[in-house]
Amino acid sequence: MTFLKGLLRYPIIQAPMAGGPSCPKLASVVSEAGGMGFLAAGYKTNDEMEKEISEVKQLTKKLFGVNVFVPQKSEIDSPVLSSYIDTLESEADRLGVSLGEAVWDDDCYDEKIEYLLANPVPVVSFTFGCPPNGLISKLQQRGSFVIITVTTPEEAEIAFKVEPDALCLQGVEAGGHRGSFDDKDVPGKDLSLLSLLSAVRSNIDLPLIVAGGIMHGRDIAAVIMSGAAVAQIGTAFLRCTESGTNQFQKSAMADPSFQHTMFTRAFSGRKARGIANRFMLEYNSAPSAYPQINNVTKPLRREAAARGDTGTMNMWAGQGFRFAEELPAAKIVERLVRECRQAFDEIKTKTHESII
Amino acid sequence: MTFLKGLLRYPIIQAPMAGGPSCPKLASVVSEAGGMGFLAAGYKTNDEMEKEISEVKQLTKKLFGVNVFVPQKSEIDSPVLSSYIDTLESEADRLGVSLGEAVWDDDCYDEKIEYLLANPVPVVSFTFGCPPNGLISKLQQRGSFVIITVTTPEEAEIAFKVEPDALCLQGVEAGGHRGSFDDKDVPGKDLSLLSLLSAVRSNIDLPLIVAGGIMHGRDIAAVIMSGAAVAQIGTAFLRCTESGTNQFQKSAMADPSFQHTMFTRAFSGRKARGIANRFMLEYNSAPSAYPQINNVTKPLRREAAARGDTGTMNMWAGQGFRFAEELPAAKIVERLVRECRQAFDEIKTKTHESII
Numbered sequence: 001m002t003f004l005k006g007l008l009r010y011p012i013i014q015a016p017m018a019g020g021p022s023c024p025k026l027a028s029v030v031s032e033a034g035g036m037g038f039l040a041a042g043y044k045t046n047d048e049m050e051k052e053i054s055e056v057k058q059l060t061k062k063l064f065g066v067n068v069f070v071p072q073k074s075e076i077d078s079p080v081l082s083s084y085i086d087t088l089e090s091e092a093d094r095l096g097v098s099l100g101e102a103v104w105d106d107d108c109y110d111e112k113i114e115y116l117l118a119n120p121v122p123v124v125s126f127t128f129g130c131p132p133n134g135l136i137s138k139l140q141q142r143g144s145f146v147i148i149t150v151t152t153p154e155e156a157e158i159a160f161k162v163e164p165d166a167l168c169l170q171g172v173e174a175g176g177h178r179g180s181f182d183d184k185d186v187p188g189k190d191l192s193l194l195s196l197l198s199a200v201r202s203n204i205d206l207p208l209i210v211a212g213g214i215m216h217g218r219d220i221a222a223v224i225m226s227g228a229a230v231a232q233i234g235t236a237f238l239r240c241t242e243s244g245t246n247q248f249q250k251s252a253m254a255d256p257s258f259q260h261t262m263f264t265r266a267f268s269g270r271k272a273r274g275i276a277n278r279f280m281l282e283y284n285s286a287p288s289a290y291p292q293i294n295n296v297t298k299p300l301r302r303e304a305a306a307r308g309d310t311g312t313m314n315m316w317a318g319q320g321f322r323f324a325e326e327l328p329a330a331k332i333v334e335r336l337v338r339e340c341r342q343a344f345d346e347i348k349t350k351t352h353e354s355i356i
Numbered sequence: 357m358t359f360l361k362g363l364l365r366y367p368i369i370q371a372p373m374a375g376g377p378s379c380p381k382l383a384s385v386v387s388e389a390g391g392m393g394f395l396a397a398g399y400k401t402n403d404e405m406e407k408e409i410s411e412v413k414q415l416t417k418k419l420f421g422v423n424v425f426v427p428q429k430s431e432i433d434s435p436v437l438s439s440y441i442d443t444l445e446s447e448a449d450r451l452g453v454s455l456g457e458a459v460w461d462d463d464c465y466d467e468k469i470e471y472l473l474a475n476p477v478p479v480v481s482f483t484f485g486c487p488p489n490g491l492i493s494k495l496q497q498r499g500s501f502v503i504i505t506v507t508t509p510e511e512a513e514i515a516f517k518v519e520p521d522a523l524c525l526q527g528v529e530a531g532g533h534r535g536s537f538d539d540k541d542v543p544g545k546d547l548s549l550l551s552l553l554s555a556v557r558s559n560i561d562l563p564l565i566v567a568g569g570i571m572h573g574r575d576i577a578a579v580i581m582s583g584a585a586v587a588q589i590g591t592a593f594l595r596c597t598e599s600g601t602n603q604f605q606k607s608a609m610a611d612p613s614f615q616h617t618m619f620t621r622a623f624s625g626r627k628a629r630g631i632a633n634r635f636m637l638e639y640n641s642a643p644s645a646y647p648q649i650n651n652v653t654k655p656l657r658r659e660a661a662a663r664g665d666t667g668t669m670n671m672w673a674g675q676g677f678r679f680a681e682e683l684p685a686a687k688i689v690e691r692l693v694r695e696c697r698q699a700f701d702e703i704k705t706k707t708h709e710s711i712i
Binding site: 171172173186187188190191192193194195198199212213214215216218219221222223225226227259260261262276280281319320322323343344347348 | 527528529542543544546547548549550551554555568569570571572574575577578579581582583615616617618632636637675676678679699700703704
């Protein structure tokens with residue numbers, strides 16, 4: 001907990017949001033404001049990650065984190081994948097692009113790890129899997145605080161065994177990809193933040209960072225009440241001045257014609273939550289095949305995002321996206337802290353009898 | 357809020373769980389213990405409901421509630437329904453029963469309402485729909501406190517307009533049927549309790565009763581922190597001494613071979629959360645057709661429950677069912693209150709700086 005008490009002023013971590021939003025500017029501003037900023041190494045080359053780390057280091061001397069996707073080999077149903085790709089051809093034609101290749105890749109994992117071992121950053125977090133204890137301890141020996149993202153009590157047990165410094169519990173409310181160790185559709189993978197926290201807090205003696213649907217300060221107060229050490233917040237920063245979120249997505253988030261989020265595999269072949277749009281509804285039976293489908297749709301997504309075709313682009317966001325504000329990130333941190341303090345103050349001034 | 361402050365000692369409502377668990381004994385014990393017990397009129401005849409109300413009145417002079425299912429006519433895809441029923445024939449054969457008729461019914465709604473108007477009970481709550489303002493105000497004129505169950509901000513807006521005394525927000529964590537106004541699969545119907553509360557609390561000036569995944573007292577503290585007036589708790593009472601839960605379900609809830617919950621339409625034709633078992637996994641593509649499928653599977657469910665065929669019976673439960681204890685209900689209320697107080701005390705003794 002020294003991580004928390006000594007280094008973080010507020011129990012607020014800006015979630016690593018891959019694909020643009022979590023840029024060096026955003027990360028540094030949140031860290032400067034008393035929370036902790038995060039870079040998302042996912043989808044980036046090692047050079048791109050390195051460049052972002054250098055930028056953050058120039059912008060702040062405070063704590064920041066780098067999130068890395070753990071690669072995994074999963075069984076792909078090739079005929080099903082092929083026929084899904086076939087259905088996307090008309091989308092590609094319409095946008096005048098060619099679909100990408102349905103190839104597996106490791107997201108430059110080995111290179112990134114090599115770099116992070118040679119050039120330690122304050123915090124490293126992992127998503128999509130559990131690295132071996134050997135790697136965790138090496139990172140720790142080099143001074144990094146290591147976090148593993150989990151979505152079920154079973155994953156928490158596995159992660160606990162490799163001795164990270166903290167776990168990040170991702171509830172089903174969270175935007176973007178599920179941080180699950182695999183993409184299988186089996187029961188028990190739909191735990192909300194409170195259910196997950198409730199199931200994990202009594203068994204796992206580690207600081208618990210919690211993510212999913214936290215848009216207001218009183219929700220931070222609520223999760224702390226429920227046993228969390230820190231709230232990890234992504235969606236609330238998506239529209240902020242410093243975020244690298246696509247401008248059309250920022251507008252869509254305030255557009256009444258976009259009301260809801262849903263899970264989809266249509267864009268990447270892995271379950272992710274985003275703002276429900278035509279593409280997600282039309283391809284809602286997309287198969288599990290990550291990162292193959294992600295590579296296939298890349299030109300499609302890029303072109304749709306450039307054109308502002310909000311019916312076709314991926315707009316990752318959590319359940320509370322309606323409350324994301326178009327403000328400087330520091331103002332958002334300030335608001336969250338103020339609201340959280342108010343919520344605690346309300347409780348402190350009440351007598352026992354009037355609460356319970 | 358007089359409901360809360362004047363009449364309820366603790367902000368704990370025992371959820372109405374239709375199909376057995378919420379019996380008069382359970383309801384009265386929870387009310388006597390300082391919470392509020394609830395009868396579930398769903399699936400019962402008017403006479404059965406009347407009998408249960410009389411029993412509760414003999415057992416306690418304290419506040420209690422009666423929950424009523426609002427009937428709705430929805431479009432049924434008859435060929436799909438027929439072919440689903442065909443697949444159930446082998447289950448019926450195996451258990452030596454005949455499937456029920458795929459008929460619609462109104463769950464004796466009109467009779468129940470007539471009775472409740474003529475013989476007012478302290479609290480009436482509605483699930484599966486929003487009764488008209490005329491009915492709400494008649495119930496209120498007769499002294500009943502009226503609650504409407506909602507699962508989305510849109511339903512909350514609709515319910516607010518008919519002027520009930522409180523809303524019950526049901527998060528996606530909750531066991532049993534989704535209380536949604538319809539059973540359509542559209543985006544935005546999967547809000548967790550915290551996300552739903554966060555979306556509703558600023559717009560709706562009514563006491564908010566919240567349900568879904570609340571198994572421990574610190575979760576009650578958390579939802580109060582997040583703006584709830586009262587926690588509605590079902591699953592935590594499922595295994596208690598006084599509940600009418602099927603004995604085989606009570607055992608299954610502590611059996612390590614049952615680990616997870618999932619949503620299913622297999623038993624009733626309406627989305628409901630229960631402990632994942634063979635039947636749910638095998639018929640996971642069951643169509644939406646409520647109450648037709650519920651009537652079809654009734655003999656099947658009854659026989660499976662009598663035999664203790666836990667692979668075939670429906671075992672409704674919320675995400676936190678592992679924490680349900682086999683204790684007298686009063687002990688559970690006592691524990692919840694103690695834990696909630698502890699959570700608030702921890703906060704009160706901390707300084708600002710050490711919290712945030």
